[in-house]
Amino acid sequence: MHALRKHIHPGWLIIAPLLVLVVALYLGPILNILWLSVTDPEPGFGNYAKLGESDALLRILWTTVRICIITTMFSVTLGYSIAYAMVHCHQRQKNYMLTLLLVSFWISILVRTFSWLMLLGRKGLVNVTLEDIGLIAEPIAFMRNEFGVLIGMIHYMIPYAVLPLLVSMQALDKRVMDASSNLGATGAQTFWRIYLPLTTPGLVASTLLVFILSLGFYVTPAVLGGGKVLMVAEYISVQLLVTLKWGTAAMLAALMLFGVLAMLWIMSRFMKLSTVFGGAAR
Amino acid sequence: MQDKQFMKEMLTDGAHAYKEGRMDRRTFLALCGASGVALSAVMAGDAEAAADHVVMWNWGGQSEECHGSAIGDAFTASTGKGLKFDTSGPLEGKIKEMVDSGNVTADVADADLFNAVSLGPTGHLEPIDYSVVSKDKTLPGYALEYGVSVILYGYAFVYDTEAYGDNPPQNWADFFDTAKFPGMRSLYKWANGSLEAALMADGVAGDALYPLDMDRALAKIKSIKEDSLYWGSGSEAHSMCVNGEVTMGMIWQNRGRNIENDTDGRFKLVNNQAMAMPGAYIVPKGNPAGAAVMQFIATAQEVPAQLALLDCLGMTPSNPAAFGEIPEDQQDYAITSAKNIDKIVYNDPEWWGENGGDAVNAFLEAIS
Amino acid sequence: MADLANTGSLQIRDVSKMFGTFRAVDGVTLDIERGEFLTLLGPSGSGKTTLLMMIAGFLDITQGDIALDGASIADVPAEKRNFGMVFQGYALFPHMSVRDNIGYALSVRKRSASEIKARVDEMLDLVQLQEFADRKPTQLSGGQQQRVALARALCFAPPVLLLDEPLGALDKKLRVEVQEQLKDIHRRVGTTFIYVTHDQEEALSMSDRIVIMRDGAIEQVGTPVELYERPATKFAASFLGKSNFITQGDKTYALRPEKIDLRLGQGGSDARVSGTIRSITYFGSMQRIIVDSVQGDEIEVDIDVWRNQEALTEGAKVDLLWQEAAAVELHDT
Numbered sequence: 003m004h005a006l007r008k009h010i011h012p013g014w015l016i017i018a019p020l021l022v023l024v025v026a027l028y029l030g031p032i033l034n035i036l037w038l039s040v041t042d043p044e045p046g047f048g049n050y051a052k053l054g055e056s057d058a059l060l061r062i063l064w065t066t067v068r069i070c071i072i073t074t075m076f077s078v079t080l081g082y083s084i085a086y087a088m089v090h091c092h093q094r095q096k097n098y099m100l101t102l103l104l105v106s107f108w109i110s111i112l113v114r115t116f117s118w119l120m121l122l123g124r125k126g127l128v129n130v131t132l133e134d135i136g137l138i139a140e141p142i143a144f145m146r147n148e149f150g151v152l153i154g155m156i157h158y159m160i161p162y163a164v165l166p167l168l169v170s171m172q173a174l175d176k177r178v179m180d181a182s183s184n185l186g187a188t189g190a191q192t193f194w195r196i197y198l199p200l201t202t203p204g205l206v207a208s209t210l211l212v213f214i215l216s217l218g219f220y221v222t223p224a225v226l227g228g229g230k231v232l233m234v235a236e237y238i239s240v241q242l243l244v245t246l247k248w249g250t251a252a253m254l255a256a257l258m259l260f261g262v263l264a265m266l267w268i269m270s271r272f273m274k275l276s277t278v279f280g281g282a283a284r
Numbered sequence: 285m286q287d288k289q290f291m292k293e294m295l296t297d298g299a300h301a302y303k304e305g306r307m308d309r310r311t312f313l314a315l316c317g318a319s320g321v322a323l324s325a326v327m328a329g330d331a332e333a334a335a336d337h338v339v340m341w342n343w344g345g346q347s348e349e350c351h352g353s354a355i356g357d358a359f360t361a362s363t364g365k366g367l368k369f370d371t372s373g374p375l376e377g378k379i380k381e382m383v384d385s386g387n388v389t390a391d392v393a394d395a396d397l398f399n400a401v402s403l404g405p406t407g408h409l410e411p412i413d414y415s416v417v418s419k420d421k422t423l424p425g426y427a428l429e430y431g432v433s434v435i436l437y438g439y440a441f442v443y444d445t446e447a448y449g450d451n452p453p454q455n456w457a458d459f460f461d462t463a464k465f466p467g468m469r470s471l472y473k474w475a476n477g478s479l480e481a482a483l484m485a486d487g488v489a490g491d492a493l494y495p496l497d498m499d500r501a502l503a504k505i506k507s508i509k510e511d512s513l514y515w516g517s518g519s520e521a522h523s524m525c526v527n528g529e530v531t532m533g534m535i536w537q538n539r540g541r542n543i544e545n546d547t548d549g550r551f552k553l554v555n556n557q558a559m560a561m562p563g564a565y566i567v568p569k570g571n572p573a574g575a576a577v578m579q580f581i582a583t584a585q586e587v588p589a590q591l592a593l594l595d596c597l598g599m600t601p602s603n604p605a606a607f608g609e610i611p612e613d614q615q616d617y618a619i620t621s622a623k624n625i626d627k628i629v630y631n632d633p634e635w636w637g638e639n640g641g642d643a644v645n646a647f648l649e650a651i652s
Numbered sequence: 653m654a655d656l657a658n659t660g661s662l663q664i665r666d667v668s669k670m671f672g673t674f675r676a677v678d679g680v681t682l683d684i685e686r687g688e689f690l691t692l693l694g695p696s697g698s699g700k701t702t703l704l705m706m707i708a709g710f711l712d713i714t715q716g717d718i719a720l721d722g723a724s725i726a727d728v729p730a731e732k733r734n735f736g737m738v739f740q741g742y743a744l745f746p747h748m749s750v751r752d753n754i755g756y757a758l759s760v761r762k763r764s765a766s767e768i769k770a771r772v773d774e775m776l777d778l779v780q781l782q783e784f785a786d787r788k789p790t791q792l793s794g795g796q797q798q799r800v801a802l803a804r805a806l807c808f809a810p811p812v813l814l815l816d817e818p819l820g821a822l823d824k825k826l827r828v829e830v831q832e833q834l835k836d837i838h839r840r841v842g843t844t845f846i847y848v849t850h851d852q853e854e855a856l857s858m859s860d861r862i863v864i865m866r867d868g869a870i871e872q873v874g875t876p877v878e879l880y881e882r883p884a885t886k887f888a889a890s891f892l893g894k895s896n897f898i899t900q901g902d903k904t905y906a907l908r909p910e911k912i913d914l915r916l917g918q919g920g921s922d923a924r925v926s927g928t929i930r931s932i933t934y935f936g937s938m939q940r941i942i943v944d945s946v947q948g949d950e951i952e953v954d955i956d957v958w959r960n961q962e963a964l965t966e967g968a969k970v971d972l973l974w975q976e977a978a979a980v981e982l983h984d985t
């Protein structure tokens with residue numbers, strides 16, 4: 003007992019009840035999913051075996067991963083420049099931009115998705131205008147395909163990408179950049195050798211956030227993809243609600259979970275994850 | 285305890301008053317706020333009281349109003365029981381979940397007849413009491429052990445008159461013929477109707493569709509994949525036509541009239557080879573109102589209710605006694621009207637109940 | 653470092669800096685000689701950092717001109733000025749090792765790896781951090797970080813080194829130690845040092861010349877001895893060391909407490925002022941005695957502890973004496 007007490011900080015005892023609750027609330031459903039994935043419709047790894055049998059499932063997974071990667075790349079790159087502009091512009095402009103950013107969080111995903119149809123659909127503002135001024139003869143197919151899904155998702159994800167970047171850029175000591183140019187570095191050298199490395203934790207946090215959120219995307223691909231862009235989240239929902247193949251759904255959910263965990267693990271090999279999640283950079 | 289009861293009654297009354305329009309939204313929300321109750325808790329919570337009303341589980345929107353006026357009023361008049369709604373949409377998975385969880389809050393679900401085939405034998409549904417509900421007041425084959433068809437909806441298509449002018453498409457074969465009828469099409473994303481249309485287009489007779497030849501159907505679907513969009517909800521199907529994204533669109537036939545109106549007649553409904561889908565009432569196992577719900581279903585079968593649903597929702601009667609009473613201005617749109625009844629084909633709920641899950645997945649995999 | 657022999661003199665001509673309508677630096681004119689150790693001294697907010705930042709090129713000059721060896725550098729961007737700088741708080745690159753920090757200036761100039769290594773080693777020797785070369789800045793003590801910052805700034809042999817309160821974060825004892833090292837390095841590299849501090853002892857002990865700043869303007873410039881012995885204004889006299897102010901007629905004189913002698917008993921013919929001891933405070937190396945003069949002034953006297961130990965008590969009557977030259981006439985009104 004004494005030895006035990008030495009190893010367990012008394013603080014843990016205080017939060018223990020809460021910890022138990024959190025574990026029960028989070029771990030419970032996750033275990034339930036894992037359990038379901040090996041028991042429904044019959045015990046065994048039949049659901050997982052489907053991955054080998056059906057190239058359709060693999061195609062859905064590949065579509066999902068591909069779209070998520072592209073979405074993440076663009077959202078984070080654009081988010082980086084937006085965050086950079088926000089940090090380095092005047093206070094008043096910064097307040098405007100922050101307000102716009104926050105407002106976009108409050109607009110429902112449906113509204114934001116359908117707005118793209120109005121703007122870029124076959125009879126949308128852009129196509130009609132281009133046709134009117136004679137630049138194009140046939141409307142350009144921006145929407146109802148993978149390209150449309152990407153536009154919608156990137157647009158939706160940019161604010162999420164901006165926030166962690168904004169935090170990490172704001173925390174930077176401006177004098178470090180001054181020091182770099184004082185030592186003779188050009189603007190580009192300062193950016194690549196100092197600014198970028200110092201904002202890497204924010205970049206990684208932003209990438210993780212956007213990628214993981216993208217994995218769960220459902221509405222945007224369903225609407226803007228014209229039914230042809232099937233991502234895992236929608237497929238899972240169909241298996242749960244329409245076809246009642248809960249085992250398949252659980253298997254795919256478990257797969258996504260492991261995928262994300264694996265990603266975090268690989269990342270932890272390269273950097274201290276605590277710096278990504280707000281710990282001090284070392 | 286006393287206080288809570290009072291508060292709940294006040295809120296429940298408030299909820300009804302709000303629904304009926306006697307109380308504005310802000311007052312009602314303030315009332316909820318004052319007692320620290322979430323709106324949904326009131327709306328859902330009072331469903332549990334049971335006995336003095338039945339709870340209908342449907343898709344909300346217009347159907348809430350329409351079910352109230354077309355069936356609810358008559359039901360209340362004859363039984364003294366009220367009608368309440370859960371508008372979260374009774375998808376098969378949700379019904380299963382509700383029954384499995386043991387917390388059944390709905391009495392009757394506005395679902396598809398094939399749901400009765402898949403959920404009935406697994407113990408998720410109450411059998412229909414045919415001493416109260418009539419087998420004769422629906423089409424033959426559409427009165428099943430665990431569900432009865434109360435209305436029909438259908439898969440038909442609309443086309444853009446400006447695109448095809450003098451030589452309009454007339455059947456599914458034309459719909460699938462992109463050489464003769466160039467332009468984008470839209471089809472239903474959850475396979476239903478789309479598969480049958482593809483087979484008919486490929487030359488299968490309307491009365492020889494089942495069991496569906498999946499390979500043949502999917503091959504046909506894939507043959508126009510480049511020219512197809514797929515919709516998942518009625519409003520999406522609607523907007524694809526109205527926004528000019530497609531020149532031909534498979535739709536739920538009851539939307540046909542709206543699309544014609546919203547495009548000032550540019551789009552036109554074709555009911556030839558429309559597939560009649562039996563919309564059915566099914567009862568979750570252990571429903572709170574018990575047997576009283578059968579009376580409700582029986583009310584919905586009556587001719588006045590059938591015609592009121594047609595008028596309000598565009599849903600076609602399934603009670604043959606109502607077919608002859610379909611008013612003149614609905615003749616073009618109701619698939620069981622004298623004008624259309626000889627041109628339509630019938631969905632087989634048994635096949636879909638047994639094979640629907642695999643069919644949907646195969647379809648999704650084919651189009652994605 | 654040989655090329656430093658004929659570069660490094662700065663000419664600051666009537667330079668002002670406005671932040672909006674606020675004048676942070678106000679008409680500063682100053683000639684700084686090559687190899688000089690010049691200290692900017694002044695209270696917080698007096699414009700020291702602002703002036704330094706204009707010299708470094710991080711802030712535009714609102715008015716006036718700055719020239720290096722006679723050629724204006726007002727339009728030369730910071731990264732082209734080749735001035736070394738040690739920032740307030742050091743501003744080391746936290747993600748780089750000590751070696752990479754120090755070699756940064758050469759590496760952005762695309763010098764060869766061997767040249768960089770040789771030069772960095774030389775710098776590490778200079779600041780005596782050889783064994784810390786591979787550590788990250790956060791793994792160093794404050795004094796070590798300070799030395800890295802210094803080595804980094806000196807590595808590319810700048811003609812001018814700007815230092816903004818480089819020792820501000822160090823404790824007293826360490827500060828004295830590093831002060832010595834700094835002086836030593838200054839002597840060895842021969843670079844012009846412009847040094848900002850608000851620590852007067854530091855300014856006195858290290859500088860060739862001191863510039864006392866007040867509200868953005870220069871109050872007085874001079875060697876430490878000049879400033880201490882002959883302050884021109886009340887502000888200069890009281891900011892650098894302590895001072896009594898004595899008014900005679902329409903003239904005000906500054907009189908350092910340690911230049912006053914004190915004798916028990918009143919009315920001596922050589923006494924300049926007589927008074928009563930109000931308080932005695934013991935400071936180890938000396939004691940500070942406050943005397944209320946018969947004219948009603950309060951005069952501070954610092955005297956050695958070993959003198960008159962037991963006879964000096966509060967309330968004792970005393971005469972105060974000083975030499976004529978000890979009282980410095982002030983020129984502000």
Ligand SMILES: Nc1ncnc2c1ncn2[C@@H]1O[C@H](COP(=O)(O)OP(=O)(O)OP(=O)(O)O)[C@@H](O)[C@H]1O
Pocket residue numbers: 671674676694695696697698699700701702703850
């Ligand atoms: N960017 C700025 N905008 C507005 N005012 C500024 C700015 N930078 C400095 N100031 C003001 O200019 C004055 C001089 O500031 P400066 O930083 O030069 O003082 P300092 O002498 O270095 O003080 P310290 O000893 O505290 O470092 C201060 O009153 C300060 O508030």
Ligand SMILES: [Mg+2]
Pocket residue numbers: 700701702740816
């Ligand atoms: Mg300063």
